[in-house]
Amino acid sequence: MVRIGTVAYLATHPTQLRSIIQWKVWHxxxxERDESKECESLKRCFHxxxxxxxxxxxxxxxxxxELLVPVTLFYVILRGLDTIEDDMTIPLEKKEPLLRNFDQILDQDGWTFTENGPNEKDRQLLVEFNVVIEEFKKLKPAYQTIIKDITxxxxNGMADYCSNAEHNEVGVNTIKDYELYCHHVAGIVGEGCTQLFVEGGLANPALLRRPELHESMGQLLQQVNIIRDVREDLDDKRxxxxxxxxxxxxDTFEDLFKPENKEKALAVNSEMILNALQRADDCLYYLAGLKEQSVFNFCAIPQSMALATLELCFQNYDVYLKNVKITKGDACQLMTESTQNLQLVCEVFKRYTRKIHKRNNPNDPNFLKISIACGKIEQFVETIFPSQKAPIDAKKNPASAEEAERSRKEAEETKWDNIYMVIAVVLTISIITGLMLIAAWLAGARFDIAIHQFKEQLGNFLGSGGELRNATSTVAATPSSPGHSEL
Amino acid sequence: MSVPQKITSLGKVVVVGGCGFLGHHIVKLILERLPASQISVLDLRTTANRQDSPTVSYHDGDISDLDAMQAFFAKTKPDVVIHTASPHFHLPAAVHDKVNVTGTKNLLKAAQDSGVKAFVYTSSASVVLGPHTELVNADETWPLVTGDAQPEYYTTTKAYAESAVLEANRTPTSFLTCAIRPAGIFGEGDIQVLPPMINTYRTGKNKFQIGENENLFDFTYVGNVAYGHLLAAQALLHTHRILPTVPLDSEKVDGEAFFITNGQPVYFWDFIRAVWHAAGDRTKLSQVWHLDKDFAYVIGTVMENLFWVLGKKPTLTRAQARYSTMHKYHSIKKANARLGYKPLVDLEEGIKRGVQYILDQDEKAAQKKGQ
Structure with missing residues (x-):
């Protein structure tokens, strides 16, 4: 199963190997789903x-x-819809009503669909769609309503695109059209997921009042896929x-892939990426509204992967030549980092943002816009996790010229206070000493003798000290001090 | 607050420093957005940057002369004062004291005496910037850095003036004040941001970059700063209208300071490269030399000393090395929430206008020479 190339790659990229092992060992x-309690039809749905x-x-x-089964069914139902939409062997007049009425199919016990082309990858899902319907009926009514509405x-959105000849021939026209397309295939899913999370009590209901946030969640994922798959889509004529x-x-979309247009292709690449990048801060905001770890992981992993993919594609001409993909090791590292907390996901976003910024080409038409988008992400991360607090030590700085003058005067005053204090102490000591001396004199103390002896001893001390200093140069001095002998 | 929109005229407004870089943009914007206002421009010299409009009058005057100011205000009887006058950064300390501190106090006194309703002061975002800190998404809760802690005396005097203005708020109760703190103002007619950058490019020093370029910096288009002043004046007039009702603390504009930026912090060297690109530069990223931050600081030190001995201006200073490698960006949430401020002109358009202005000026100068 493991290819030689993979082994060789991992052997030469130990950090990648490390990430993989870490994820496998520590995650x-x-x-975990409890298979023992599942009935056959549910097991089939998981399959x-x-x-x-x-x-x-x-x-x-x-x-x-609480959400395992609803989200699983939500996913397979949309996948069923997708399988009909993708199948070019189904004629439009048959396809369109199927797409438009797919929500009603969920009410039809035993409904299956066998008319997919033989090469349609997921055709078996529709062949056995009755199991999905059976499980769908068991869901809480609130979940059913949400899933039906999104379906x-x-x-309807898919049907509109299928019947839109222009869309099929020339592709997407304006940026608005492009975002509308992403809305229909991904933005709506974000909305459905959010409703499920909130209904299940696992996300902040405020998320429903900020529809632009879950819209961005879907948009970023879808736009990144579109950017990355441009070559594959071209080969499939999309x-x-x-x-x-x-x-x-x-002039034509195909010209983008011509080697002589490399610079132009990269300019297109950066504008596409700019568009997706501008959604990143909304996504972090959204993640901040999730309350439960598994829901957080469910949302954060794809977003981190998307941002890493965006970085990989940025100013990367390979996108136009082949399929580019983040490495398994990077993916494992991203999964490890995206299954902890928001702060770590913010770090991931910041890391990839800076990598994008580092490759930003000053001669690209969107150079400054990309720089601004990167700055916006960094600033947003700072608003939720500030790296710096307002300094407190500066609070004692003077606020006005008067205050500065006052504090200068105060400093001056304290300085003089200290000087006066020292003078007072010295004065007090001197007076007391003087008084004591006078008292001693009155009592008959002979200061002249005391002074004479003091002088003598001082002289001896200095004299012997001088000798000592001279003697050090020779050997040892004779320590005969007359002062000592007197004692 | 959505109410300030109702204020459609500033009434009689005095723009102090209205012939300066920021001041004349404010005058222009008032003409454009609040055309019913009667504008009196007060400046030391009123020959430059004049608007040709019947609603604008020009008056020469020195704000450090209290008597002259009181006489002028008594005669004009303005409703609103927008005080943008400030000396050039490089002038001696005594000038900063005289204009920023004494001048501002004179204006406050004259305004208080003549029944002015709203007083808006142009402060600076640097008043919270100390010598050792960076500003990472700083907001208005940051304390002022002044006195001994502030290496730039200019900034100290700006902060003192700001405090004086905010302290004068509601004395008397009908006198309302606030301060605008713009960061890195650039645009048509600026002298401190774009011209030195273009000069660097023209002298071929655009192949260097100091530091990693991961530091975000706020640069603000002058028109947006002007807009911030207009919104502040309108908000104060609105508060004045509802007197004696005092707005909620979370909505209060009077007595408050506001950061005003483009709300688009960008990596420092990206801004410079965008400016160079607008001026014609097509250097590729791979051609750029990266100087380590500490290394640049050492070079800056050596250069400063060497050039001091030679008596010239160094090409790289320590201050430049620091500024080009530090974060300096702010949060404008307060201005957004309380003034309803959103930048009118985005960074890219601002650069385009500012650089084009320089190119046009140069062309005019070249033509004159040619004649």
């Missing part, structure tokens, strides 16, 4: 989840028990890069 799921999704199955399976809106962006540089 413990927040919640389809794992069959149809590469990246999402892992995070969905670790979700809180209906998404189905174009999602809006004309409004590429037409500034080339």
């Amino acid at each position: 413990t799921p927040v919640h 389809f989840l794992q069959e149809t999704s590469r990246s999402f199955a892992a995070v969905i399976l670790e979700l809180h028990p 209906k809106r998404m189905g 174009r999602f890069y809006p004309r409004e962006i590429w037409s500034k540089h080339v």
Whole structure:
């Protein structure tokens, strides 16, 4: 299973290997599904989840028990919708009503669909769609309503695109169209997920009052996919890069891929990435509204991956030549970092933001806009996790010229206070000493003798000291001090 | 606060320093957005940056002369005073004292005596910047850095003036004041930001970068700063209108200071590169030499001393090395919430206008020479 190339790569990239091992060894799921309590039809639904999704199955399976089944069913239902939309062997007149009425299908016991082309990857899901419907009926009514509503809106959106000849021929026209497309395929999903989280009591209900936040969650993921898959989509004759962006540089979309247009292709690349990058701070804001760890992980992992992918694609001409992908090691590191807390995810965002900024080309038409977008992410992270507090020590600085003058005077005054104090002490000691001396004199003390002896002793001391100093140069001095003998 | 929009005229407004860089942009914006206002520009010299409009009058005057100010205010009887006058950064300390501190106090006295309703003072974002700290998303809760702690005497005097203005708020109760703290003002006619940058490019020093360029910096287009002043004046007039009702603490504008920036902090060298690009530079990132921050600081020290001996201006100073590697950006949430401030002109457009202005000036100068 493991390819030689992979082994060689990991052997030469030990940090990557380390990340993989760390993830495999240390990651413990927040919640685990309990297979023993599942009925056959539910097991089948989980089977389809794992069959149809590469990246999402892992995070969905670790979700809180309250949301595990609703989100799984939400995912496979939308995947069913997608399987009909993608299948070019189904004629439009058959496809359109199916898409538009898919929400009603969820009420039809035993509904299955066998008319997908034989090459359609996920056709088996629709062949056995009755199990999904069976499980859907068991959901809490509130979850059913949410899922149905999103299914209906998404189905209608898809039907609109299928029947829109212009969209199919020339692709997306304006940036607005592009964002609308992303809204229909991803933004709505963000809305549905948010409603499920809030309904399940695992997210802050305030998230529903800020629709632009979950919209950005969906937009960022979808836009990153579109940016990364541009080559694959071209080969499949699909174009999602809006004309409004590429037409500034080339005449036809295919021209973007010509080697002589490399500079232009990179300019298009940075404008596409700028558009996605401007959503990043909203995503962090959204993540701050999630209350439960498994829900946080479910949302944070894809976002971190998206930002890392964005960085990988930025100013990377390979995007136009082949499929680019973040390495397994990086993915594992990102998963480890995205399953802890918001602060660490903010660090991830900041790290990739700076990497993007480092490669920002001053001659690119969107140079400054990208710089501003990066700065905005950094500033946002600072607003939720400030790295610096307002200094307190500066509070005693004078606020006005008067105050400065006052504190200067005060300092001056204290200085004089200290001087007066010293003078007072010295004066007091002198007076007391004087009084004592006078008292002694009155009592008959002979100061003249005392002074004479003092002088003598001092002279002796200095004299012998001088001798000592001279003697050190020779050997040892004779310590015969007359002062001592007197004692 | 959504109410200030109702104020559609500033009435009689005195713009002190209205022929200066920021001041004349304020005059222009008042003409544009609040055309019913009667504008009197007071400046030391009123020959430059004049607007040709019947609603603007120009008056020469020195704000350090209290008697002259009182006479002028008694005659003009303004409703609003916008005080933007400030000496050039490099002038001696005595000038800063005279203009920023004494001048501002004279204006306050004259305004209080003549029944002015609203007084808006142009302070500086640097009043909270100390020699050892960086400003990372700093807000108005940061304390002033003045006196011995403030290495720039100019900034100390700006802070003292700001305090004087805010302390005068509501004395008398009908006199309302606030302060605007702009950061890194640039635009048409600036002398401190764009011209030195363009000069660096033209002398071929654009191939160097000090530090990692990970420091975010606030630069603010002059039109946005002017807009902040207008909003502040309008908000004060609104508060004046509802007197004696005092606004909630969370909505209060009078007696408050506000950071005003473009709300678009960018990496320091990115801003410079964008300016250079607008001036014609096409240097690639791979051609740029990176100087280590500490190394640049050492070079700056050596240069300063060497050039001091030679009696010239050094090409790299320690202050430059510091400024180009430090974070200096602010939060404008307070201005947004209380003044309804949102920048009118984005950074890119601001650079375009500012650089174009310099290119045009140069072309005019070249034509004159050619004649």
